[in-house]
Amino acid sequence: MTGASGGVGRAAAVAFAARGDRVALLARGREGLAAAADAVQRAGGEALVVPVDMADAKAVDNAAEQVVDAFGRIDVWVNNAFAGVFAPFTEITPDEYRRVTEVTYLGYVFGTRAALRHMLPRDRGTIVQVGSALAYRGLPLQSAYCGAKHAIQGFNESLRCELLHQGSGVRTTMVQLPALNTPQFDWVLNRMPGRARPMPPVYQPEVAARAIVHAAGHGRRREYWVGGSTVGTLIANAVAPGLLERYLARTGFDAQQDPGEHGGTGNLWSPADGPRGRDFGAHGRFDGEAYPASSQGWASRNRGRVAKALTVGAGVGVLAARRLTRTSTS
Template sequence: MVTGASGGVGRATARAFAARGDRVALLARGREGLAAAADEVQRAGGEALVVPVDVADAKAVDDAAQQVVDAFGHIDVWVNDAFSGVFAPFTEITPDEFRRVTEVSYLGYVFGTRGALHHMLPRDRGTIVQVGSALAYRGIPLQSAYCGAKHAIQGFNESLRCELLHSGTGVRTTMVQLPAMNTPQFDWVLSRMPGRARPVAPVFQPEVAARAIVHAASHARRREYWVGGSTVGTLLANAAVPGLLERYLARTGFDAQQDEGEHGSPGNLWSPADGPHGRDFGPHGRFDEESHNHSAQNWLSRNRTRAGTALAVGAGVVAVGRLARRVRA
């Protein structure tokens, strides 16, 4: 089961599972995106089940899980990926908007995890993959609601892992922390910035994330996966010099998340972006020309050795050094 499967990383992940011949349940609100995702799953060699659902509705998520079990017999893997957000200074986000982001981007993971465990624990097997972000550790300006949700998921998942380890169950949970991704979110997220929303470079294609997620689903004894050298650098810098990183983000974080042009979408916070337009956004955003199709750090993470770990940490140390030089400049 993949939530947020109508576009972006969720869409790419559904295709990656289908390429293995898997049966894939596609959960999201956008019906145009879901229909197109189902067609891609079928063409990739998988079997698709479309389940329209708002993950912020706990009962609807439970019903979706039961629908999948009725159709496929059981749930082996549940990927929590659905989210929403608001690009704006905190003081310009209304309480209702902040609550909605939290309900979708955090409680959606909680409800999805609960639905998965209800069916996995009696079988004593299954894997839950929480799709996270470098922002689960390091908050950045203009995304306070989203960063708060990712931090909450991190803490929630750590507590859950302790409980699962204590019980001795065969059910596993792991988290995949992603870098900036080239997804359609920057054209459909609610924004109050003067410029057009964009990811902070370097940017990676959603297929990079999908490969990491599929790998994590089969290797969930590892508590966490970091994707992209920028993620490693951010997390190490935040651990080593958080104050320095804050000053750097205060100086660069506003301009780095905008480019020329106006943000024309009404946002997908309250309704799916493809609803009134009848448009399938697909997995990719508008940043194909600058996006990376591969991540050396991701390969090292998936093929972890002492040498690989040393190289990954070395890359992070270099990133911290560069950050310090930029702040001094």
Template sequence: MSTTGTSHRLGRVVVVTGASGGVGRATVRAFAARGDKVALLARGREGLAAAADEVERAGGEALVVGVDVSDAKAVDDAAQQVVDTFGHIDVWVNNAFTGVFAPFTEVAPDEFRRVTEVTYLGYVFGTRAALRHMLPRDRGTIVQVGSALAYRGIPLQSAYCGAKHAIQGFNESLRCELLHARSGVRTTMVQLPGLNTPQFDWVLNRMPGRARPVAPVYQPEVAARAIVHASSHARRREYWVGGSTAATLLANAVIPGLLDRYLARTNVDAQQEEGRPEGPANLWSPADGPHGRDFGAHGRFDDESTDDSPQQWLSRNRGWMGAALTAGAAALAARKLAAPARR
């Protein structure tokens, strides 16, 4: 039995976009371990096949749907295939993305458009497809996988940061509309830190060195746990994952100008390491296609990555933690008030 809350029901139908690698790959495994039926949406055949096998071995039921999320009709058709197979959709996780590591002036207009179409409009199309099936049932949860970069832009990732900012605004607007309609459909967003995923070997890179995540680096399973938790606790508008995400977003809210200067000074070097960029770029076609390679969930940063996030635990349990702190403060105040009477 699940211990994550009464809103969880075993055997839910879950759709995950970008399911073939990285965070999506870790997330489908996490849902499968709960006995869920998982529809895997992505482009890469090798990654999808391997992910489906992992879902089945973890105890879930897999449905593979090859789709480019920038194609609205293809996403609608994929959602219909899920409903035709499993009967309905309980959870839709928008996660697919692509990007370019380069100064803005070195990103061609068609490349910028492509990143926007996949990383932003892919979420819009996925959300629309999910709502088409959830609204008539008046239930369901949409999880938007975001990033600290949804609030705080950094150098060398202008297209990706722009798309994540757009998702943030879009999701807030949609959330307000659902609340106004008193809908039973929920939407929430999960803001992620730097993660050890294969993206740094398949995103188009025009930097001098090999792309890498900004430290500290977390394993994709940290993100997957947060996404699964959010899917069962979607009344909360968003979740921050990792101490670095919390620190960045708080600093951006208080001292954004100073943060501009800090990131300008540090983050160009922090996003690359020695070595030449290598590997296929997945901007226009799946990275595993011509190479027959399954990239899996993890990147090449296992040695420096952590699978633990105390901040995430505190975030998930902030309700009873707040109550405990309030009770403790009340008890301390009562002791102080009572102290003079004992003298």
């Protein structure tokens, strides 16, 4: 699990551990990693801490080797690490843009390459790319992050085609997430007057964690959409992208800021826990408004059961209609 020290990565690591899995925790922040390892062990799993910067290809390769040395193999690799800058495009420096791209996009590329190096010889394994509704629909103030998520989407589709062509037993799938209550909004590099926040509705990171764990066991499916807001956004973007752009131009600036001084620590160049020794955990400051579950997410994970229920319901409806017709004619 990359990006395992906090947020979605922390929540997903604990969800895997609850199944009794052995979980390798990859991230930069040592305080967050130590706390994540403790959480994994308390949940019933076995933790391996591997400090690594996902923008360093060689370091990522070495991290994968450490995992194989410790656990014997890699069954599931989850790419989740990211960085971001919360500012208008013209206020982001070239170096900052490059850094966001190297962590958020190339980090996924390097992680996938490292995983495939060990999975392809065994002809088995699953790579989960943690995406976002923003892989399809860009938001104002997040151009670097949205650009990277779009790139991951295209990269993953190309990789899937190549694996299918090879008849490989290795699977790759992508999980598109909604707005989540994670600490990222307090550690993102922020140049706006207000405190960064997710556009509502907001879900708890455990909603994402359940989807990621499910995707890890069902990698044949190319993509998972999590949360009703994700579904609504992607459909609206496919049907009327111009109208959606105008709507976001009017609402996107205010909806992504809370009043008050942000005091963002900024984890672009160094871990947010840094010298302060702070563990940010999985949750952000939006517990009061975040949804703990998603009915759409449940339906997405249980498409077969939903389809069966709809089929049965349709059959019952047809029988009832026939009976009504017979009664009326008699």
